[in-house]
Amino acid sequence: MKILTVNFLTCAVKACKTSPLSFPLHFRDAELEQSDIGYNPSFLRNILPRVDWEALKVTATELGFTTVPSEKPNLDPAPSNTDLPAPETAMETSEPDVADEKVMRDLHTLLLETEVREGKMVCGNCGHEYKIKEGIANFLLPSHLGR
Amino acid sequence: MYSSEAQSDSELYEEAHVHKVYEQIASHFSSTRYKPWPIVERFLKDLPDGSVGLDVGCGNGKYLAVNPNVFIIASDRSNNLVKIATKHQPHTAIVADNLTLPHPNASFDFAVSIAVIHHLSTPDRRIQAVAAILSILRPSIKGQGGGSQNNGGKTLIYVWALEQEHSRRGWKEGDEQDVMVPWVMKQKPTAESSEESKTFNRYYHLYRQGELEHDIAEAGGLVLESGYEKDNWWAIAIRKPG
Numbered sequence: 356m357k358i359l360t361v362n363f364l365t366c367a368v369k370a371c372k373t374s375p376l377s378f379p380l381h382f383r384d385a386e387l388e389q390s391d392i393g394y395n396p397s398f399l400r401n402i403l404p405r406v407d408w409e410a411l412k413v414t415a416t417e418l419g420f421t422t423v424p425s426e427k428p429n430l431d432p433a434p435s436n437t438d439l440p441a442p443e444t445a446m447e448t449s450e451p452d453v454a455d456e457k458v459m460r461d462l463h464t465l466l467l468e469t470e471v472r473e474g475k476m477v478c479g480n481c482g483h484e485y486k487i488k489e490g491i492a493n494f495l496l497p498s499h500l501g502r
Numbered sequence: 503m504y505s506s507e508a509q510s511d512s513e514l515y516e517e518a519h520v521h522k523v524y525e526q527i528a529s530h531f532s533s534t535r536y537k538p539w540p541i542v543e544r545f546l547k548d549l550p551d552g553s554v555g556l557d558v559g560c561g562n563g564k565y566l567a568v569n570p571n572v573f574i575i576a577s578d579r580s581n582n583l584v585k586i587a588t589k590h591q592p593h594t595a596i597v598a599d600n601l602t603l604p605h606p607n608a609s610f611d612f613a614v615s616i617a618v619i620h621h622l623s624t625p626d627r628r629i630q631a632v633a634a635i636l637s638i639l640r641p642s643i644k645g646q647g648g649g650s651q652n653n654g655g656k657t658l659i660y661v662w663a664l665e666q667e668h669s670r671r672g673w674k675e676g677d678e679q680d681v682m683v684p685w686v687m688k689q690k691p692t693a694e695s696s697e698e699s700k701t702f703n704r705y706y707h708l709y710r711q712g713e714l715e716h717d718i719a720e721a722g723g724l725v726l727e728s729g730y731e732k733d734n735w736w737a738i739a740i741r742k743p744g
Contacts, residue, residue, distance in 0.1 A: 356594060356596065357594055359573065359594070360575055360594040360596070363554065363575050363605060363606070363609070363610075364575075364596075364604050364605060364606075365604060365605060365606045366604065367598065367599070367602040367603065367604035368602070369602065372606065372607050373607075378606055392591050392592065393591075395570075395592070397551070397571075398552075398570070398571060398573075398592060400552075401551045401552025401571065402552050402554070402573050404552065405552065405554045405573075467591075467592055485604070489585075490588065491581065491584055491585065491588065491595070491596065491597060492596045492597065493581070493596070493597040493598075494577075494596060494597060494598040494599070494602070494604040495579070495597060495598065495599055496599070496602055498510060498513060501513075501599065501601070501602050
């Protein structure tokens with residue numbers, strides 16, 4: 356399971372979803388693996404506005420990543436296939452910034468190429484543990500928690 | 503709403519007649535499921551770049567190949583199907599139950615659930631499954647049209663139709679809606695068994711005309727568009743604004 360995924364997960368127990376403690380889930384005993392995924396800067400730029408940065412920092416710290424900027428990088432969105440007007444700055448910057456490029460590469464590695472192969476994710480509200488085995492996280496609840 | 507005993511009976515029933523079957527037929531099932539249905543393809547391709555959404559009951563993940571410019575968190579009950587689904591980058595796949603989705607409420611731009619909800623064995627559970635999808639969508643803003651980019655998240659739901667007289671199953675209006683559908687898996691005869699095929703029965707609830715729209719309304723959704731395509735009923739819906 357890739358790290359970007361964690362930003363869109365919470366506890367499967369309904370009552371936990373309204374508690375701020377349930378997001379993000381917390382890693383325990385995580386074993387990581389680097390995979391090789393094609394670098395796609397426009398995908399990253401487009402997805403970044405949807406990333407909860409504070410949650411990502413918590414996740415990154417738990418997994419031992421120290422390169423995440425303290426603030427979400429302010430990157431121009433990639434040219435879009437929608438009718439939404441693009442910010443004016445997007446028109447002006449045709450050359451990608453070198454510093455931006457480094458930030459983007461690091462984010463690509465962290466969000467998309469880093470896989471959690473084994474380990475657990477724990478809800479900070481109810482303490483329920485979700486196991487990750489062979490890269491697949493399992494959120495099925497025992498029946499007494501599933502109501 | 504319902505006694506926990508009845509609920510757990512239907513859970514056990516679905517475990518035996520849906521979940522266990524898919525776990526066993528996963529790889530054969532997957533080899534027969536590769537062509538995306540046109541309406542699902544259109545829905546996914548029309549999403550703005552950078553949209554984030556779910557594929558609830560993703561099976562082998564065939565819809566994850568449609569649009570690489572959005573991010574999809576796919577889920578299925580079957581670990582064996584999820585294993586197959588994880589190969590579609592940049593998306594992701596997890597094992598989860600569609601009645602207890604492990605995602606934050608009111609957060610997603612879209613969700614598809616294709617040929618999934620018809621496997622739930624009571625009306626209440628089917629409505630709950632729709633409600634679970636609606637709850638993770640970004641809420642809709644009152645007064646804005648469904649087609650607006652700024653409006654809430656939307657979902658596309660597909661279910662098998664009762665009215666399919668011209669299919670090889672031949673079901674039609676008035677027929678029994680709760681049925682067992684055989685999946686025949688051909689296998690090479692082995693030393694232990696000379697049988698050339700094995701049959702698995704899956705439970706389906708066949709939707710009659712209007713039933714999907716009814717369930718969506720009951721679950722708090724607003725249908726924007728709906729129709730019939732090749733033996734299936736489908737609907738695109740948002741959370742009811744308000």
